[in-house]
Amino acid sequence: MTTQYVYRFGGGVSDGGKGDKNLLGGKGANLAEMASIGLPVPPGFTISTEMCARYYEEGESFPQSVRDEAANGIAHIEAITNKKFGDPADPLLVSVRSGARISMPGMMDTVLNLGLNDETVEGLAKTSGDARFAWDSYRRFIQMYSDVVLELDHGAFEEALEIAKEDKGYNLDTELTADDWQALVTQYKAIVVELWDGKPFPQDVHEQLWGAIGAVFGSWQCERAKVYRRLNDIPADWGTAVNVQAMVFGNMGDTSATGVAFTRDPSKGDNAYYGEFLINAQGEDVVAGIRTPQYLTKSAREAAGAKPASMEEALPTVYGELAKVFDLLETHYRDMQDIEFTVQQGKLWMLQTRSGKRTAKAALKIAVDMANEGLITQEEAVARVDPAALDQLLHPTLDPKAPRDVIAKGLPASPGAASGLVVFDADTAEKRAEMGDAVILVRTETSPEDIHGMHAAKGILTARGGMTSHAAVVARGMGRPCVSGVGSLAIDAKAKVFRVSGREVREGDIITIDGATGEVMIGAVPTVQPELAGDFGTLMGWADKVRRLKVRANAETPLDCKTARIFGAEGVGLCRTEHMFFDAARITAVRQMILAEDEKGRRVALDKLLPEQRADFTEIFEIMAGLPVTIRLLDPPLHEFLPHAEEDFAEVASATGIGVEALKRRAAELHEFNPMLGHRGCRLGVTYPEIYEMQARAIFEAACDVAAKSGKAPIPEVMVPLVATRRELELMKAVIDKAAKAVFAERGTTLEYLVGTMIELPRAALKAGEIAEVGEFFSFGTNDLTQTTLGVSRDDAGRFLTTYVDKGIYPKDPFVSLDVEGVGELIELAAERGRKTRSGIKLGICGEHGGDPASIAFCEKTGLDYVSASPYRVPIARLAAAQAALAAKK
Structure with a gap:
């Protein structure tokens, strides 16, 4: 059976029926569907997305069968328009x-x-009665075709026009x-001969057609399209369709027009034509800004104080027809539509409709309003809003109207925007x-020791590190904007200066960072504070009704916990205790503990830390009273708590009474070549169980205090x-249980x-059945599990992971979205084996993937009990969990 590649539409014909977007692409599917419901669509045909892959596989050639199908498509257009392709008299x-399946505005090519x-x-000039229109159309065609198909310098044509x-x-x-346009056409043709190796501009209309079809298919692989696909997670193998359609002209006099409209306001979400x-x-005149467009409605014109007549006033009859089409399309598609239209001498033509792009604020309002209007269900409203877009609502954003002087760009590691004085160390911050x-x-990279400065700062900028580097993870948890991995940044911390793009920025100079785009700017750029309006709460309530997964927060400060509760967290899924140890009031005691020669010395220092730890946990438990709080015992290697700079050694020596040389010797003993896989985590507890004993006692004393009080x-x-x-785990559980028993006996409760x-280790996942004999819950630390499974350092991977994604080695950055095939399989295996041993074992994830919608969908499929995300990503996780539950129903 021969494969069909060409599908006709218009004039009562719709080969594609209601439109399969996978086959016909978004534009082609919607043209077919508009034609099928009787809207005025210029006739045409779509060459399917299947031809896109074949076009490349066969060396950029089209088989005769496709050429024959396209010829039938041209005949279809000719029959309806009563015009002939290439006819000198009436062309x-x-x-x-x-x-493409999903709208990729401006990313691929068009020829008009x-x-x-x-x-x-000449025939067009006679039939239209407007020679100026005809010659203007011809020069536009030569310019566009030369740029898109012949790949000639666009600027040469623009320069000729400006000179004319x-x-x-x-x-x-x-x-x-x-006459001016006709003279310019002659110049344009001469430019083609000059730039196209002496060859003249193609006069054969069929050669023109296939050249354009090939170029549009080819634009699927242009650099900007590749980047857009990568940024928006669009698979490269989807391909694009090509739509060939009869031209209609909005430039045929004062009864003709062209425009772009939305059935609702895409910025605010108001139910008003926009x-x-x-x-x-x-159409290109509207996009190119050659002329200032006029408002569609009278009310919008009056609100803006504009004088030129709106379409409602200038073309009232056609506007009335258009308004009816708006209502029909929104009801038919049950979503806000983005529409392109043309009016040719009083006749309305619909060129395109698609679900309109919208801000997060508008998305919320439109979804809630449509559900309240009965156009969609509450569950459909929940499914309509992109969880990741909620970041726009939860953080300050830069004023879009404000000027900005961008000097560098890095990774958008933590959303939000902030301006402030540049500082190069945490203490100064x-x-x-x-x-x-x-x-x-501003740091080359951050470490846990910088935590106080990170908390004090309005934003964080690093030269190294990826989307899940220390800076990124901590910043997201704190709700601080962060731009990481700005490789072009040359930081001289001693001189207190950084250089980039030929510019020099010194300590005290003001910069602005945008954690949503990764941009770094000189000077202060005004920000707009978020507004969590009623629609946000309404949609979140609907989401909570349908989700199965619980959502917790990664939080270790009272502020983190309060923020998480405000955003709907149902407990703490990860409280990192090491950040508490870097507090200036207790770092000396921590260092005394590390530097002690024996257990007795360590216990003396730990006794000083006990009340501090108890106070930490008390504050957290008070905020999270009645809810689960997962506390991770000390994890990083001890050397991270020791000084590094000469002046720091002197300060510690003075505080501890230990000589500088002895300090340096101890630091050298603790230094590790690969600390990520070194003396850290439970290995510290096995070696120095008194550390975990102190932390466990602090946890249980705090819990008892809060229970008694509240x-x-x-x-x-x-x-x-x-x-x-x-x-x-057996050894450590014995230490923890012993501490609990002692505290409960002391408190009588x-x-x-x-x-x-x-x-967080592959072996732990493989041996989960044995570990579950002791462990009562598993929390998958997907940051480190990804590192240890892939053998890739998340702090260094930014140098090559983009290339890996571009080349299809990984579909997405595995530190941003879970590697389902590798890391995911280990999680599934561990969950299965853990449940087999302990049927009621509690399972969750607490890595940064806990705030990623695609990873949350995997957690739902695997049947985990909860996900834990940074406080500001809790709403994202709630909505994504609801959408995953709805998808599982289907």
Whole structure:
């Protein structure tokens, strides 16, 4: 059976029926569907997406069968328009446009007015009665075709046009006459000969057609399309369709027009028509800004204080027809539509409809309004809003109207925007912040020791590190904007200066960072604060009704916990205790503990830390009273807590009474070549069990205090990190249980608690059945599990992961969206084996993937109990969990 590649539409014909977007692309499917419901669509045909892959496989050639199908498509257009393609007397002109499954605005190529040549331009002039229109159309076609198909320098044609206007003393293109355009066409053809190796501009209309079809298919692989696909997670193998359609002209006098409209306001979401149009113009004039467009409605014109008549006033009859089409399309598609239309001498034509792009604020309002109007269900409203887009609502954003001087671009590691004074170390950040200054902490990379400065800063900028680097993870948890991995940044921390793009920025200079785009700017750019309006709460309530997965927060400060509760967190899924140890008031005691020669010395220091830890946990338990709180015992290697700079050694020596040389010797002993796989996690607890004993006692004392005070007992879940064997967890559980027993005996009470582990090593996943004999819960630490499974450092991977994604080695950055095939299989295996041993074992993830919608969908499919995300990503996780539950129903 022969494969069909060409599908006709218009004139009562719709080969594609209601339109399969996978086959016909978004544009082609919607054209077919509009034609099938009787809307005025210029006739045409679609060459399917299947031809896109074949086009490349067969060396950019089209089989005769496809050429024959396309010839039938041209005949279909000719029959309806009563014009002939290439006819010198009354020519049919067509447009050739792309159309992927998902809208990729401006990313691929288009050719308009195809079919014009030295003969047909004369016929067009006669039949239209407007020679100026005909020659203007011909010069537009030569310019566009030369750019898109022949790949000639677009600037050469623009320069010729500008010179022609200067010679005539014109300011606008609309001032050129028919003779002017005809003279320019002659110049354009000469430019083609000069730039195209002496070959003339193609006069054969069929050669023009296939050249354009090939170029539009080819634009699927252009660089901007590849980048757009990567940024929007669009698979490269989807391909684009090509749509060939009869031209209709909005530039045939004062009863003609062209425009773009939305059935609702895409910025605010208001239920009002929104759009622009131009009389006597083609669509590209609206887009190119050659002329200032006019408002669609009278009310919009009056609100803006504009004088030129709206379409409602200038073309009232056609506007009335258009308004009916708007209502029909929105009801038919049950979504806000983005529409392109043309009016040719009083006749309305629909060129395109698609679900309109919208801001997060508008998406929420439109979804909630449509559900309340009965156009869609509440569940459909929940499915309509992109969870990732909620970031726009939860963080300050830059004022879109404000000017900006961009000097560098890195990774958009944590959303939001901030301006402040540049500082190069955490201590200075804290001091300046205490003086009331807004600061941006600029570091080559951050470490846990920078935590106080990161907290004090309004934003964080690093030269190294990826989307899940320390800076990125901590910044997201704090709700601080962060731009990481700005490889072009040359930082000289000693001189307190950084250089980039030939610019020099010193400490105290003001910069702005945009964590949503990765841009770094000189000077202060005004920000707009988020507004969490009623629609947000309404949609979140609907989402919570349908989701199965619980959503917790990664939080270790009272502010984190309060923020998480505001955003709907149902507990804490990861409280990292190491950040508490870097507090200036207790770092000396921590260092004394590390530097102690024996257990006795360590216990003396740990006794000083106990009340501090208890106070930390008390604050968290008070905020999370009655909810589960997963606390990870000390995880990083001890050397991270020791000083590095010469002046720091002197300061510690003075505080501890230990000589500088002895300090340096101990630091050298603790130094590790590969600390990520070194003496950290439960290995610390096995070696120095008194550390975990102190932390466990602090947890249980705090829990008892809060239960007695509030009447609502928190549910501590004590998590042992980096377990690889059953025996490690068994030893640590004994330490924790012993501490619990002692505290409960002292307080005369008992509390519910769990002891479990973070699964972050492949061996732990494989031996989950044995580990579950001891562990009462598993929390998958997907950041480290990804590192240890792939053998890739997340802090260094930014140098090559983009290339890996571009080359299809990984579909997405595995530190941003879970590697389902590799890491995911280990999680599934661990979940299965853990449940087999302990049927009621609690399972969740607490890596950064807990806030990624695609990873959350995997967690739903795997049957995990909860996900844990940074506080500001909790709403994203709630909505994504609801959407995953709805998808699972289907």
